[in-house]
Amino acid sequence: MNQQITAQQLTDAGHLMIGGCDSIELAHEYGTPLVVYDVSQIRNQIRSFRKVFEENNVDYAVSYASKAFAAIAMYQVAAAEQAHVDVVSAGELYTAIKAGFPMERVSFHGNNKSKEELEMAIDHHVGIIMIDNFHEIDLLSAVLESKNTTVDVMLRITPGISAHTNKYIQTGQVDSKFGFDLQSGQADEALQKILANPRMKMRGLHAHIGSQIFELAGFKGVAKKLVEVAAHWRDQFGYEAEVINVGGGFGIRYVSSDHPLRPEEFVDAIIKAIKSETSVKGLAMPAIWIEPGRSIVGPAGYNLYTVGSRKDVPGLKPYVTVNGGMGDNIRPALYQAAYETVLASNPQAPIKEHVRLAGKYCESGDILSQDQGLPDTKPGDVLAMLDTGAYGYSMASNYNRNPRPAVVFAENGQAQLVIERESLDDLISLDRSYAQ
Incomplete structure (x- = not known):
């Protein structure tokens, strides 16, 4: 019996429902592998984040980290829910533009933005540039000079806090490719360069400590550290931060052994920590920004697969193969990430065996679950x-x-195709013959 599936998610026939739609019917209509999102769940999580800020009576922005899932339709849902979004590439920015997303609510992240990407962001009046390194300060300065314009910016710092998570998705420790280091004085130097540049308006500071975090301690720690930095900047340089951006990384439940807090509980603790620390430091209360991605779209998504071949070897766990795998979900191979999988026609059917759920890709590591x-x-x-x-x-x-x-x-019993399945012709659409 799967603990994640409730009776309300079943049709009269006992099939899994997603957004009020029968998953078996979706698989038949659109084919598999198929990614399906329960849009109401996305909306409700954004609203839950907004509610906790409003209950705490603080200025805020809920900025969807669109690297988690970027598509025209997703940006349109975020816009309808009054969210901000952050983008990390020209491709994500272009998608947001095509979705009609309000550019003033876009933040542009990245540790190696190109001149062309910065020009694109400036030309489309992106709301804020998250500055990650000294090269970017110089590059952005040149772009602004050439276009005779200004832009709002924030500084990304590495706060020296390592979250308890996979080492590849930790980002807040000192030894990170992201952001300005505090201890060495890099962050102070970057601030001074920005304050001296009339084309950049310094809005505040940003940090992100990692992803899939279950513990409050890291978020409370980064909140305290960012307020300490804000107080230091006020005392040392006369600059008062308007915004403190604590990033995202709120953990979600993937398997029954995961016991995360509700994402909004993390945010409530962050708000209270910043309120307390700013009071102690005598700072005006800044706006608080968060950048959730996984916690907004992760639980709302489902991958539907069709079972194909099976391999049984005496004394070993059998392999059950599906028609997808690492090409549509590389996280199990890349991070050893664990998921739960159910029979769509009867999600609450009693478990009869434990198998290795294998993908169809020509790779031994293409195992979606080692013990399902x-x-x-x-x-x-x-x-x-x-x-x-x-x-x-x-x-x-x-x-x-x-x-x-x-x-x-x-959503509400209605299904809509928002990204078409790639065709075989799509696969070769960029190929060119070699004239020998």
């Missing part, structure tokens, strides 16, 4: 992998020349 409890399955059955909404499709590839899956948004 399932009822008896047969070729043609549809399986639903839960909580796949973050960093699945956004990290998808064409490995083995497999097309990327379609994406469907489901």
Whole structure:
């Protein structure tokens, strides 16, 4: 019995429902592998974040970290929910532009923004540039000079706080490719360069300590550290930060052994910590920005697969293979990430065996789950992998020349195709013959 699936998520026939739509019908209509989002769940999480700020009576921005899943439809939902978004590339920015997203609510991140990307951001009047390094200060300064304009900026700092998470998704420690170091004085030097530049308006400071974090201590620590930096900048340089941006990284439940707090509980603790610290330091209360990505779209996403071959070897755990894998969800291979998977036609069916859920890719590491409890399955059955909404499709590839899956948004019993399945012609659309 899967603890994540409630009776309200089942049809009268006992099938898994996503956004009020029968998952079996979705698989038949759109094919598999298929990514499906419960749009109401996305909306409700954004609203929950907004509510906790409003209950604490502080100025804020909920900025969706769109690297988790970027698509025209996703930016449109974020816009409708009054969210901000952060982008990390020209591609994400272009998608937001095509979605009609309000540019004044866009933050542009990245540790190696190109001149062309900065020009694009300035030309489209992006709300704020998150400055990551000294090279970027000089590059942005030259772009602003050439265009005779100004822009709001924030400084990203590395606060020296390591979250308890996978080492590849830690970002707040001193030894990180992101941001300005505090201890060495880099952050102070960067601030002075920006304050001396009339084309840059310094709005505040930003830090991000990692992803899939379950503990409050790291967030309380970064909140305290950022207020300390703000007080130091006021005392040393006469600059008062308007915004403190604590990033994101709020953990979600993937498997039954995960026991995260509700994402808004993390935010409530952050707000209270910043209120307390600013009071102690005699600072005016700044606006608080957060940048959740996974916690907004992760639990709302489902990957639907069709069972194909099976391999049984005496004394070993069997392999059950589906028609997707590392090309549409590389996280198990990359991070050893764990997910739960259910039989879409009967998610609460008793478990009969534990299998290795294998993908179809020509790679031994293409195992979606090393130990998945399932009822008896047969070729043609549809399986639903839960909580796949973050960093699945956004990290998808064409490995083995497999097309990327379609994406469907489901809400109030209505399904809509928002990203078409790639065709075989799409796969070769950029190829050119070699004239020998």
